[in-house]
Amino acid sequence: MNDELKLIAGTANPELGRKIASYLGVDLCQVEIGRFSDGEIKVRIEDNIRGRDVFIIQPTFAPADNLLELLLLIDACCRASASRITAVIPYYGYARQDRKDQPRVPISAKLVANLITKAGANRVLALELHAAQIQGFFDIQLDNLFAAPVLLEYIQGKKLKNVTIVSPDVGGIKMGRAFAKRLGANLAIVDKRRTTADNSEVMNIIGEVAKSDIVILDDIISTAGTITQAAEVLRKAGARTIIAAATHPVFSGDALEKLEASPIEEVIVTNSIPFRDGKRCSKIVVLDVSPLLGEAIRRIHTGESISILFM
Numbered sequence: 001m002n003d004e005l006k007l008i009a010g011t012a013n014p015e016l017g018r019k020i021a022s023y024l025g026v027d028l029c030q031v032e033i034g035r036f037s038d039g040e041i042k043v044r045i046e047d048n049i050r051g052r053d054v055f056i057i058q059p060t061f062a063p064a065d066n067l068l069e070l071l072l073l074i075d076a077c078c079r080a081s082a083s084r085i086t087a088v089i090p091y092y093g094y095a096r097q098d099r100k101d102q103p104r105v106p107i108s109a110k111l112v113a114n115l116i117t118k119a120g121a122n123r124v125l126a127l128e129l130h131a132a133q134i135q136g137f138f139d140i141q142l143d144n145l146f147a148a149p150v151l152l153e154y155i156q157g158k159k160l161k162n163v164t165i166v167s168p169d170v171g172g173i174k175m176g177r178a179f180a181k182r183l184g185a186n187l188a189i190v191d192k193r194r195t196t197a198d199n200s201e202v203m204n205i206i207g208e209v210a211k212s213d214i215v216i217l218d219d220i221i222s223t224a225g226t227i228t229q230a231a232e233v234l235r236k237a238g239a240r241t242i243i244a245a246a247t248h249p250v251f252s253g254d255a256l257e258k259l260e261a262s263p264i265e266e267v268i269v270t271n272s273i274p275f276r277d278g279k280r281c282s283k284i285v286v287l288d289v290s291p292l293l294g295e296a297i298r299r300i301h302t303g304e305s306i307s308i309l310f311m
Contacts, residue, residue, distance in 0.1 A: 005301045006049050006082075010058035010073060012066040013274050016090060016290055017057040023294030029054075033069065041065060043072045045080060054082040055125075055297050060093035060112070061250065061273050067093060067112065071119040078120035086123040086300065087116055088293060090272035091248050095130035113137035125296055127272055127289065128219045128247040131171070143306060145296055147247040147270050148175065150287050151217075152182055154268060155245065160213035164188050166205070166234065168218050168226050176217050186212065190230045205230070210238030218246045221269065224255035228262040235263040243268065249275050249284070256281040 008029045009017025021028045030046035054077050058070040070087060077085045098109040109131070116124065117140055124142040129135065135142050163185035167176035173189060180187040188207025214234050216227055221244070231242050242264050249269035259267055260281045269275065270289045278284060292309060299306045 004052050004083075005297075006047065006052045006054045007297075008045065008054060008056045008073060008077070010056065010066070010069050012059050012061065012069070013057070013090065013271070015274060016059075016271055016293075019271075019288060019290035020057060020088075020294045020297065023291050024298060031073070041069055041072055043069070043076050045073075045076050048080075049077060050081040051083045053084050053086075053301050055086045055088050055301075057088045057090070057293075059091035059273055060089060061091050061248075062093065067115075071115055074116070074119040074121050084122045085120060086125055086297075087121045088125045088297065090127045090289065090293065091250075092126050092129055092134065095134055098131045098134055109134050110137040123300070125293070125300065127270075127293065130219060143296065143300070145292060145306075145309060146175070147272070147287075147289055147292070148179065149309070150270060150289055150292060151245050151247075151268060152179065154285075154287055155183065155215060155243070158243075160215075160241065160243075162212050162240075164207065164209050164212040164214055164239075166190060166207075166209070166214055166216045166230065168216060168230060172218060175219075179215070179217055183215075185215075190226065190233075205233055205237055209234055211240055213241040214239045214243065216242065216244045216264075218244070220248045220250055221246045221255065221259075221267070222250040222252050224251070224258040224262075228258045228264065231263045241265060245269075248272050249286070251275070251277070256284075259283055 006029050007021050011033050032044040034042045036042050056073045060067040094108040094112045127145050128147055129144050163183050165176045165180040165185050166188045167173050168190045176187055188209050191204040227244050243266045244264050245268040247270050267283045268285045270287050275286050296306050
């Protein structure tokens, strides 16, 4: 690996940063990230990055300090004369308000895109954006990877029979159809009504699910309300085995308790967000996306196409 490549990992998911560095065969930059006495974030990059191709690995899940830390790291790299700065964002936070669908609400996904761009990033590498249109919020190049290859490999290894992929909403049909095609499976859709921003009510299942091995597919599990309600309806409709698969394990509120008590037998997620609460839910299986992100970083650095990484 050319020594012009420099990797920086923030404090949001340092273990993922170390795994990506191991995949690439490079060392992470030495970075001092701490706090001033009043609680403000303090950042200092110890290594020389002048003229280097820098990749900053930092998901921006809550709290907002993770986003602010990313912005400060980008600014520090700019002022240290890095030749190119790529923000590697395994989870893009503040993405769920991506349009003005009510009076007097922000478009936070666009605001965050502006902040990252104005801070000085030249490029963004994201994993499974909550909505595809967020790519258009950036005036810099953005590559949106999907965890589908990682999830598919694991699901194929389970050798399920008579598989049906279930999309939890209309927005997930495209990804659900792609999964179904690769697995030779059927496709069903959850008909739901959203009651609040974080809660929804499952109404019906569109499609045949009786005597099927079910994979409920989503990009995020937050409150787990939709997935667990869908699992109950699927079980009543005669589903045989129910598995849930999602890229980002947000798991807010009592999500883990809901999953543990649900008919779902296994919950497959990735390490885009660190998961350290296995005692509350024994069903969680965490897959590693560091080879996917590492290969994308390598290809971006060397100027190779990354289209091979898309499903």
